Amino acid sequence: MPPLKISKKHHNHINNPFPSHPKGLPFIHGSLSFNPSKVPQHHAFQIGEDFQLNWSSGNGGWLSVSHLSQPKRSLWSTIPGEAFISAAAAQTEVEESRGSFAIKDGDVSFVCNHQSIEEIRVLYQSDIEKKAKNPDFLHGYFKADDSLKGMKFPVLIITGWVFSKKKNEKPVYRTLYSGTNKSFTFGSQIRRKPSYAARYWLLLDQKNKNQIGFKVKFGEIAWQWSPRTFPKASKTFPNWKLVRFRRQKLVVHFSRRRGFLPLSCEDDVEEEQKVELFKGFNRVFITYSSEEDERFYGFGEQFSHMEFKGKRVPILVQEQGIGRGDQPITFASNLVSYRSGGDWSTTYAPSPFYMTSKMKSLYLEGYSYSVFDLRKHDRVQIQIYESSAQGRILNGTSPVELIENFTEIIGRPPALPEWIISGAVVGMQGGTEAVRRVWDQLQEHDVPISGFWLQDWVGQRETLIGSQLWWNWEVDKDRYPGWKQLVDDLRACDIQVMTYCNPCLVPTDQKKNRKRDLFEEANNLGILVKDNNGHTYMIPNTTFDVGMLDLTHPKAGNWFKKVLHEMVDSGVRGWMADFGEGLPLDANTYSGEDAVAAHNRYPELWAKINREFVDEWRSTCHEKKKEDSNDNLVFFMRAGFRGSFKWSMLFWEGDQMVSWQKNDGIKSSVVGLLSSGLSGFAFNHSDIGGYCAVNMPMIRYRRSEELLIRWMELNAFSTVFRTHEGNIPSSNCQFYSNRNTLDQFARFAKVYKAWKFYRIKLVKEAAEKGLPVVRHLFLHYPDDEHVHSLSYQQFLVGSEFLVVPVLDRGKKEVKAYFPVSGGEIWQHVWTGRVFTKPLDNSGKNQQGFEAWIEAPIGYPAVFVKHGSSIGDMKSLVKFDIKSLQLRNSRSLLELPQTGTLAARMEKKGGVDIPNDGALQQYIDVALGANEALIGFFDGYMAPEVENHVILQADWAEQ
Structure with a gap:
């Protein structure tokens, strides 16, 4: 494959504030033909024990996959008469700047958009023996792939050709001679562009009772100065005759080497060079049907949208951006740093997974860049930037089932240590004295505290943009004198200390009080990523350059675990494992794998190393018979991919703006929670108050007291209740800024603790089933069409709490939607007021209703299902949390049993x-x-x- 064409934009001082959206190939359309002599008119083919493929030759031919428990319900189906497998070869262009990426399609060499089906065949275990006796069995499938070992039989293989012919072309005929003295006649029309074709194989096999795998492979590319003709492939082409493509003198993909005499013309040489350059396809297209009213959810942690029908969704790990379309901050960010503003699709943690309102679900395997094109009302097209593609189709009759079935294979996080979900995690900086001073204030207000998260434990240095951390992961005893005593004092009060690290290291020549130079150690070991010259890749990061751990190197993991061990030996019990999204696409890793795949895989490797250390530490404690739950470790991170939640213990949503805006403010934090939850990320949370403040002459974003308190209200009903001072603490209102902020912080830390008993249950459920703690209403009310359009307006905690947060400045009431399809009665936690709806004539309530709810500061609109044991809010009384007296309390009627x-x-x-x-x-x-x-x-x-x-x-x- 040709190398990526990469443009570095790190050092541009002035940039386009409105960068164009990355250019992609248009939606690929192609026709489907089939061989009626080999492909039956209608047939159901068994796949494994629980699935079947249904084929029909009507309307040009189409197929669908179903589960035998509901054979008439399609899990995946193609569009009649249209190609469902296509392929292309194109140049991949990349623009890169400090963790922000734009991948574009450059020059397109060839597109094989049409498809034929020559055979649909079910294979049994006994068929495996045939491949040894017949090398051409299944048109050479076993030369392309020997992956049937260990599969659940029967499996199904569809084979045929993808090609670039046009229906209306009228061929003329000419003859070529191969090295075997056999002549091959083919149809050719004199035209400027040649035709291309390649054999494909689509394998379908059962993975478990609720998942069926698919794999698309291609043979070597053949080309002619004419379209490929297919023998009796379809009545659409009755005059076409059997031909043979001239094979190139090179091994492409999965077929054995074969050579034919080349044509002696300049155009042929040019085409040979083009095919030799790509050595095969590097774009795979899978196209299938979708209903017009079908809604798509998932795709990892998305911040702007919950539902993606009508959008083109790229799957690439990167910085989420500063503003992401909110103005004027996005304009300013893009102006000073190329594409750093991001857009609606940029995210730290994407996933090539979705589920729909029709209970259909699919995910891709591997780590290649992919794009899900949902812009057409009746179809989906997935574009995979690779020479092959594989993934899985899921069976499930509800969103809950689909998440359980998805995470059963991908993995689920372990249950969180109880200490981190027992009270507030106080994020702050400033050194030992500052921590002790704030601790005293919190004790005066009786704030339940789980931990102090001290990201500046490594020390700070002054740069052109302000104070920044020393990325050398050891305690700075000048900034934190008496570190060990501070840690011990906090632990004596059941308060744990948490710190910060990331996979990057900075030279510490100018840090006089260092004990170790971790950059130098890693560099000498050769475990930092390399540039194209084999030297350590120094990656630009704000005002300094860093080296990045090569996590594919076998020595990197053990070396970094020793760094973590020293940190934990000092009494630390948790840390932020930051970054992971910024591996440059021109970096060279020890594994030598594809650059984009290595980039998307990097956050999973980063999570895996941290998790392995946690598990090893737990095992060591168990051997020493230390059962203290306060010794359990936890780390949290922001970057991720499809399988990150198998390794990462906890996520946070990264760097939101300190604003009320939709794409990168408080509203986006709710969307991120819900979208990630529907994608398998069970434990997630955001910084209370947001992170990114801006102090520019014409543009200012500062955290207000109102925003801070509303974010406290919001996060009191999330997995972890953690504060952050932000990037410019002096510009932001803090929880310790005044008496009111301290009072409100104490109040909502107590609210958070009041439902700990339920949170423990949800954390256990997440570890066992993969269900998120914070949930979109779609998860439990998929038949209620109103909830399909909800995004940040409201959410569920588990299945029992309904939370309608205030997310706009100055608002003191919200419109709540109450789902009642299960006959629910919702009780307002502050007043006891209840909300329900009479049954309709059928005795059911499919649709809920809306009501305006008063929500002054300190009293977010929170409801609990009446009759649920979880709804016992007497724990609020325990923490002296006063109820709210509404202006119009006339509608409250509370009835004990007698x-x-x-x-x-x-x-x-x-x-x-x-x-x-x-x-x-x-x-x-x-x-x-x-x-x-x-x-x-x-x-x-x-x-x-x-x-x-x-x-x-x-x-x-x-």
Whole structure:
């Protein structure tokens, strides 16, 4: 394959503030033909024990995959008469600047957009023996791939050709002679562009009861100055005759070397050089059907959108960007640093996985760059930047099942240590004295604290853009004198110390108090990534350059684990494992693998090394019979790919702006939580208050007190409740800035702790099933069409809490949507007010309803399912958290199982009626149905009292 064409943009001082979207190949359309003498009209082919492929020759031919438990429900299907496998060869162009990347399609050499099917065949175990006796078995499949070992039989193989012919071309004929003295006649039309073709094989095999694998491979490319003709392939081409392509004198992909005499013309030489340059395809297209109203969720941690129908979604690990389309910050970011503003699609942790509202799900395997093109209303096209493609199709009848089936194979995180989910993780900097001072303040406010996260433990240095950390992972005892005593004092109060590291190292010649020079050690060991000259690749990062660990090197992991061991020996029990998204695409790794694949795989390797250390530490503690739960380690990271949650223990969402904006502010933090949760990232959270502040003459982003408190409210209902001072602490309001911020921080740290009992249950469920702690409503209400369009407006915690956060400046009420398809009654946690909806005539509630909810600062709109044991909010009373008195509390009616009613009502336009008989009668009926809470509001009243308004309702329990 030709090398990547890379343009470095690191050192441009002025850049285009509106960079164009990376150019890609257009949506590829092609026709499908088949050989009716070998392919039946209609047939169901078995795949493994639980799947089948259904083929129909109607409407030009199409196929679908289904599970035998529901054979009429299609899990994946093609478009009648249209190609579902295509391929191309094109130059790949990359623009790169400090962790931001844009991959584009350059010059296109050839596209094989049409497809024929020559054979659909089920293979059994006994068929494997035939390959040894017949090397041409299945048109040479076993020369291309010997991957049937260990598979669950029967498997299914579809074979045929992909080619670039045009239907309307009328060939003329000429003859070529091969080295075997056999002549081959082919149809040719005199035209400027040649035709290309290659044999393909599509293998389908069952992986487990709910997953079927697919793999696409190609043979060597053949070309002619005419379209490829296929023998009796379809009635569409009745006049075409069998021909043979001239094979090139080179081994391409999976076929054996074969040579034929070349044509003696300059054009042939040019085409030979073109094919030899690419040595095969480097683009694979898989096209299949989609329903117009089908919604697509997933694709990893996405920050701008929850649903992706109508979009073209690239899957590439990189910096998420500063602004991501929010203005004016994106303009400014792009102006001073090329593409650093990002856009709606840029993310630290993408994944080539999705699920849809029609309960269809698919993911790609491998680490190549890919693009999911969902812009057409009736089809999907996946473009894989590789010579082959493989992935899996999932079976499931609900989003919960699909996530369970996905994570069953990919992996699930271990349960988090209990200490980190027991209180606030206080993120701060400043040294020993600053930490002790803030600790005293928090103790005065009785704040439940899990840990202090001290990212500046390594010391700071002054640069042109301000204070930055020394990336040399050892404690700076000048900044933290008495480090060991500080750690011990905190641990004595069940407060753990957390630190910071990343896979990059900086030369420390100017750091006088260093004990070790980790950069020099790693450089001498040869475990840093190399440039094209074989030298250590010094990667630009803000105002200094760094070396990056080559995690594919067999010595790198053990060396870095020793660095972590020294950190943990000092009493540290957690750390941020930052970065992982910035491996340059022109870097050379020890493994020698494809540059883009190495780039996407790097965050998984980074997580794996950290996790291996945690597991080794736990094993050591177990051997020493140390069962103290406070000794359990945890790390959190932001970069990831499809399988990162198998290794990483906890994620955080990276660097949001300290703003209310949609694409990179507080709203995006909610979207990131929910999209990642639907992609298998079970444990995730954001920095309270956001991270990125800006202090420019014309553009200022500073964290306000209101934003900080609203973010506290939001994160009190996430997996981890952790603060961050931000990149410019002095510009941001902090939790310790004044009495009010301290009071609110104490309040919501207590709220967070109040539902710890449920959080422990959800953490265990995530480790066992892969379900996220924070959930989009689609996960539990997939049949409620209203929830399909929700993004940041609201979310579930587990299945029992409904949270509607305030995400706009100055707002004191929110519109909540209450799903009631399961007959739910939702109770407001601050007032006890209940929300439900009468059943329709069928006795069901498919659609919920909306209501405006008061949510002044300190009282986010949070609801719990009535009747759930999780809904016992007496724990709030335990922490002295006061209830909210709403302006219009007339609609509250709380009914214990037995008691005496004292109610005041009034007829609409009438006078008060105490102890109304009709009301009492309705209550009796309700209690007889074992309903303990009944709400009357917004027109949802029992018919018996529909002309009344409840003013007050009190019960005295018997």
